Amino acid sequence: MVPVIALVGRPNVGKSTLFNRLTRSRDAIVGDLSGLTRDRQYGEAKWEGRSYILVDTGGISGDEEGIDEKMAEQSLLAIEEADVVLFLVDARAGMTAGDQMIGEHLRKRNKRSYLVVNKIDNIDPDIARAEFSPMGLGEALPIAGAHGRGITQMLEAALGEF
Ligand code: GDP
Ligand code: MG
DSSP: OOOEEEEEESTTSSHHHHHHHHHTOSOSOOOSSTTOOOSOEEEEEEETTEEEEEEEOOOOOOOSSSHHHHSOHHHHHHHHHOSEEEEEEETTTOOOHHHHHHHHHHHHHTOOEEEEEEOOTTSOHHHHHHHTGGGOSOSOEEOBTTTTBTHHHHHHHHHTTO
16 A cells, blocks of 8 residues: 655645655645645655655635635545645744644544644744644644755654554
8 A cells, every 4th residue: 555645734834845855846836926736736755665645735725714615625635535644834934823724624534644844944943843732733743845854754753654
């Protein structure tokens, strides 16, 4: 069985940058404009010689009303089909209402999820983790996707049991 890992989170938290790093593809569009990735994007990647499927999503803004509208359809589908969800948040932006809404959905859905605090370059990882601890999704994994920090530990957590 090839595990499927979904990258979920608000637009602009760094999902596509991480996707590209892990799959070494340029398929996912990276940019400062929110919501650039419209559909789910699949890539194959390897960790310690084992293949897994990575799914990039367009993001859930949390600006809409009601849980069904708040969760972008593609992101919801990606969560459903994933074995593991990597829920990315932005250490620079801090915890937002959109983050809390996504976290709530993942808790209710009882999906195997890991809270990943991205963009910890220039930020103390412990402070970043503490800021997101009220999310109630356990110890956050601090990474800097653009620079490759924390990636090994994150993959070990997500894939270690497969
Ligand atoms: P997405 O909308 O979640 O897919 O986010 P993107 O991957 O498109 O990235 C949004 C912005 O965050 C871009 O300007 C990236 O260069 C930037 N970014 C991504 N990862 C990091 C990181 O580890 N550190 C910093 N400082 N910026 C990052
Ligand atoms: Mg993207």
